[in-house]
Amino acid sequence: xxxxxxxxxxxxxxxxxxxxxxxxxxxxxxxxxxxxxxxxxxxxxxxxxxxxxxxxxxxxxxxxxxxxxxxxxxxxxxxxxxxxxxxxxxxxxxxxxxxxxxxxxxxxxxxxxxxxxxxxxxxxxxxxxxxxxxxxxxxxxxxxxxxxxxxxxxxxxxxxxxxxxxxxxxxxxxxxxxxxxxxxxxxxxxxxxxxxxxxxxxxxxxxxxxxxxxxxxxxxxxxxxxxxxxxxxxxxxxxxxxxxxxxxxxxxxxxxxxxxxxxxxxxxxxxxxxxxxxxxxxxxxxxxxxxxxxxxxxxxxxxxxxxxxxxxxxxxxxxxxxxxxxxxxxxxxxxxxxxxxxxxxxxxxxxxxxxxxxxxxxxxxxxxxxxxxxxxxxxxxxxxxxxxxxxxxxxxxxxxxxxxxxxxxxxxxxxxxxxxxxxxxxxxxxxxxxxxxxxxxxxxxxxxxxxxxxxxxxxxxxxxxxxxxxxxxxxxxxxxxxxxxxxxxxxxxxxxxxxxxxxxxxxxxxxxxxxxxxxxxxxxxxxxxxxxxxxxxxxxxxxxxxxxxxxxxxxxxxxxxxxxxxxxxxxxxxxxxxxxxxxxxxxxx
Amino acid sequence: xxxxxxxxxxxxxxxxxxxxxxxxxxxxxxxxxxxxxxxxxxxxxxxxxxxxxxxxxxxxxxxxxxxxxxxxxxxxxxxxxx
Numbered sequence: 001x002x003x004x005x006x007x008x009x010x011x012x013x014x015x016x017x018x019x020x021x022x023x024x025x026x027x028x029x030x031x032x033x034x035x036x037x038x039x040x041x042x043x044x045x046x047x048x049x050x051x052x053x054x055x056x057x058x059x060x061x062x063x064x065x066x067x068x069x070x071x072x073x074x075x076x077x078x079x080x081x082x083x084x085x086x087x088x089x090x091x092x093x094x095x096x097x098x099x100x101x102x103x104x105x106x107x108x109x110x111x112x113x114x115x116x117x118x119x120x121x122x123x124x125x126x127x128x129x130x131x132x133x134x135x136x137x138x139x140x141x142x143x144x145x146x147x148x149x150x151x152x153x154x155x156x157x158x159x160x161x162x163x164x165x166x167x168x169x170x171x172x173x174x175x176x177x178x179x180x181x182x183x184x185x186x187x188x189x190x191x192x193x194x195x196x197x198x199x200x201x202x203x204x205x206x207x208x209x210x211x212x213x214x215x216x217x218x219x220x221x222x223x224x225x226x227x228x229x230x231x232x233x234x235x236x237x238x239x240x241x242x243x244x245x246x247x248x249x250x251x252x253x254x255x256x257x258x259x260x261x262x263x264x265x266x267x268x269x270x271x272x273x274x275x276x277x278x279x280x281x282x283x284x285x286x287x288x289x290x291x292x293x294x295x296x297x298x299x300x301x302x303x304x305x306x307x308x309x310x311x312x313x314x315x316x317x318x319x320x321x322x323x324x325x326x327x328x329x330x331x332x333x334x335x336x337x338x339x340x341x342x343x344x345x346x347x348x349x350x351x352x353x354x355x356x357x358x359x360x361x362x363x364x365x366x367x368x369x370x371x372x373x374x375x376x377x378x379x380x381x382x383x384x385x386x387x388x389x390x391x392x393x394x395x396x397x398x399x400x401x402x403x404x405x406x407x408x409x410x411x412x413x414x415x416x417x418x419x420x421x422x423x424x425x426x427x428x429x430x431x432x433x434x435x436x437x438x439x440x441x442x443x444x445x446x447x448x449x450x451x452x453x454x455x456x457x458x459x460x461x462x463x464x465x466x467x468x469x470x471x472x473x474x475x476x477x478x479x480x481x482x483x484x485x486x487x488x489x490x491x492x493x494x495x496x497x498x499x500x501x502x503x504x505x506x507x508x509x510x511x512x513x514x515x516x517x518x519x520x521x522x523x524x525x526x527x528x529x530x531x532x533x534x535x536x537x538x539x540x541x542x543x544x545x546x547x548x549x550x551x552x553x554x555x556x557x558x559x560x561x562x563x564x565x566x567x568x569x570x571x572x573x574x575x576x577x578x579x580x581x582x583x584x585x586x587x588x589x
Numbered sequence: 590x591x592x593x594x595x596x597x598x599x600x601x602x603x604x605x606x607x608x609x610x611x612x613x614x615x616x617x618x619x620x621x622x623x624x625x626x627x628x629x630x631x632x633x634x635x636x637x638x639x640x641x642x643x644x645x646x647x648x649x650x651x652x653x654x655x656x657x658x659x660x661x662x663x664x665x666x667x668x669x670x671x
Contacts, residue, residue, distance in 0.1 A: 012641035019609035
């Protein structure tokens, strides 16, 4: 990862250095996922493409691009064979205020303006319908505020004001977004406001080069789009690791004592720490895991969190490491305990020396330069670490699940026999076909599961819907609950039927239920389904990646026989007639 | 205040960055036809980078009149005097 592409970035530096930056990014030993991105523009997009490429590469996504001819976004989407042949994964529609083809006149009646609004909206929605039906993900700009206000302040409230019209059109976009999955708004209304509308809508860029935003702002736009794309492909961050002293409160708890740390609204700095704590706490609802790595004695760490003005409490943190070991070691331990990759962590520490240590020792971890306390929220928020595109119910429950997992780990210690422990968990699983409510979660799992994943095939939600409708597949998704709570959908299996044989195209499991025998329950169910359809053989595939060594011998352990090996990939076979049920720990509902 | 040679040095760095080629040595007479990758897109990068480096803003008519690097140096010099 290049730190110059992390927020806050120097827009001009990125644009000036883009060629050498691209060279550097491609030279890293990154395991890129490859995606096809079509940019359909209502204005010039060449530089947007180049800068978007840098941010995507920095997120581990190697894009192949299609760009529509100048301002041909609509024609390309509606009638473009070229776009169809390109077969994009993502379509980014870069339009803005200048692409609104009809705006109200002062003499128009409300009915006329309402009609105009409908027309303008359907120009876009027809196009989206078409693109979504083809199975593409669509990212659509909303509209920035018009630069001029013919009616002055009234322009935003009067139905004939262009500001008013644009705001209503935006609302209709949002309604569409909330009722269509695979459709995401890129909020340039926010971006332009934050950047400064006058600078954003710099007219010389338009008159000279037909760019709908000033050239220097292109990195802001591209970063925002890249964040949406990385979120769609499961590359969001998942956890905060936070320091305590001078990060969650002012002062040093070990020296100053609980009564003297700076926290609380009666003091400007203390007020800022309060608001930062509340901002961090709100991430629990998004399913973000919170952990602490602090150089402190444990009792002092707890004392600080028990401060009456501390909105964060010890229960909010899944893991608290307060000791005198180095932070990189602590973070590695936290990652192991949570079964999360360190590259899904955001490390927040006011001390630049700790930040440098951690960012140099732990590849892939994000370490924002947070500045002084009054800037913490802004700098973290704009980094887009947790950009939410598909917010499933599972996401929202995830924080709680990790806490339950920590409880389970504690309980594990007191049993002598592992089987006894598993029985004590009272596990129950339901293993079903891909019911409509699960499609989103299934697609999400195929994109973010790296370790327990035999083939690492990625599917979009539309791919999964298509498979769910096909008779040639056996599909299983497994949900596991235990006495501590519901883990949600944790395992997915796709078998492709070919006469008497079933090929296992996909088998994955979430690492939070490792060693729980869920894989055995899945295999039992699969065999049961196969027998019902007179299938005699299962063929399993293991395609190695840098992350899935964990399942290298998985099929062997299940009693499959290896029948072939090609470039490290192994192929395995299981005779269904001789199979005996394996799962004994989980009750099947 | 930068003199013309200092401006040239800074502008040369910009050219080297934009074309990712450390061997470029700009001259007054050089223009788009002399550097293979100098297309309209690179032109935009050069303008944006120059505006940023020298902390100036070029007008659209000023940009339209640029014929070669000498013109660019003149323009930057003039802007810095204002």
